[in-house]
Amino acid sequence: MALCVRWLVLAATLAAVVALLLCTSSAPVARAVKESDFTAEQRKNTRDVLQAFGRAIPELGKKWIGNDFCSWKYVDCYSSDVSVWVGSADYAGSLPEMPAGVDYRHVVITLLDFSAMGQRLSGTLPASWSSMTSLATLYLRLTKVSGTLPPQWSSMTSLVSLWLERCERVTGTLPASWSSMTSLSDLNLHGTQVSGSLPPQWSSMTSLGTLYLRLTKVSGSLPPQWRSMRSLNVLDLQGAKVSGSLPSEWSGMKSAEVLQLQDCDLSGSLPSSWSAMPKLKKVALRGNHFCGCVPESWVKKATVIVEIEDEHKGRDCSTERVCPTTAPPQPTTTVGPNIPTTTASPTATPTPAPETECEVDGCEVCEGDSAARCARCREGYFLTSEKTCRADRDGGVAAASSGAAAAAAVCMAVLLSVGLAA
CATH class of the missing domain: 3.80.10.10 (Ribonuclease Inhibitor)
Incomplete structure (x- = not known):
């Protein structure tokens, strides 16, 4: 009888874990890859561009060691592209010029986010960034x-x-x-x-x-x-x-x-x-x-x-606010008395997000009449070239999924121990 109970507990545990994993996998997750998964041309040219940023932001460059840029801090590799999201204000630097001798057709960087650096990032907007045609x-x-x-x-x-x-x-x-x-x-x-x-x-x-x-x-x-x-x-x-x-x-x-x-x-x-x-x-x-x-x-x-x-x-608008029938005077003359308002200066209030019926996860406003293409993502997400929303590194979907998987593993271990103890 005890053996039967243990097997029933084990079966219930496995079913719970499978259900949990199915729930956490419902969100779209880009598959993380290794640097070796890109072609030789993509590896070389993408690395050359990343190293230009490393030279312009010295403390960050010190952390970007070795050839495998997918292992570098703040660099995320996905199935077909690379994202750079510097999520710290501890670094200072400037915007680099794009290096010569790079075949930008093979540069797979699609996202650059340096906003967290704040006032510690300076430099002029480089015209040479026009070479990054995949960004x-x-x-x-x-x-x-x-x-x-x-x-x-x-x-x-x-x-x-x-x-x-x-x-x-x-x-x-x-x-x-x-x-x-x-x-x-x-x-x-x-x-x-x-x-x-x-x-x-x-x-x-x-x-x-x-x-x-x-x-x-x-x-x-x-x-x-x-x-x-x-x-x-x-x-x-x-x-x-x-x-x-x-x-x-x-x-x-x-x-x-x-x-x-x-x-x-x-x-x-x-x-x-x-x-x-x-x-x-x-x-x-x-x-x-x-x-x-x-x-x-x-x-x-x-x-x-x-x-x-x-x-x-x-109610008396039609008589009090009549538009002039002649051409308005030139800007150098007085157009008319100032219109009194109920307050000295209008108070700016946050614009409510437009209602949408988007089918894109993480999307705030869809593009035109399309429910499958996003125009603006919610906070914590960024817009991809496919008009979908991908979570930022620290709050990302991938991180959430891996966390859920870890939780599932712990849950399974606990339930197994309870089941075996029974």
Whole structure:
């Protein structure tokens, strides 16, 4: 009888372990590989590029010893690519130029994330990085990097996500040539010192899902041509210097969900045609110089949140906020009295994440109408060139799976001991 009980306990234990492993394997995990799993050309050329970063960040370079870069600290190797995620502020260095004599067709680095280094990472944005045509993700947020946005980066046609958020020394204009970066889905320049106009040529960036230009110095009018940006979900221009009227042509933005246009220098009437945007959820317009009322077609869309001064929504709006019938005066003259608002200055509130029905694990916003391609990943994940979300190294899926497997092994050992003891 005791032997029978032990066998029953053992069978139950094995069933529990199998169930646990099946649950933990449900998330997509990229298979970790060894350096030897890459071709000789991939090993040599990828190693040469990594060593350039090691020379530019000396303390990190001291840890990158030997030929097997898959064993180096902060380097992750997957089935077909390599990611570099420096998750510590203990290192200091600069951005390196790309070395000569490298065949970049065989460089398999797809992710570079140096954001954790913060102000200890400096240097200008190198034009030579345009050689890394396989790079899909580049994160340099909150660092001390400087210089202008290199027009040459237009050659980085695999780039999906580029974050230079709060890099306050980044200046210059938005390169029109970046319009050829047709894979770019997520561009964050929030808090940089970029200036100049919004390039009409960017209308060909049909994969661009999120564009953050908050608190930059960009100016000029909103390009009507951007109606062709069919994947644009979130446009954030809060606090920028853009002016002019809201283009009625933007009604063709079929994926637009959130338009952050508050605290700019915009004017004119609100185009009723914007009600044709099928996915629009929020339009923030406070702190501008609009005239007229919120169009009735907007009001009828109960799912759209319109943030604007009460004067544009009041009962007497049609008589108090009449738009001028003549051409507005030149910027050198006074347009009209300042519009009083309920507060001295609008309080910026976090933009709620747009609702999505994504099927991609770790995804916050899907790309356009596709539920299988991600435009922006949740915190702790990064966007891959296949438009999926992969967990960061420290919080990664692979780490979670290995931890779950270890837990399963411990659980099995404990249950076995209990079962055998019975």
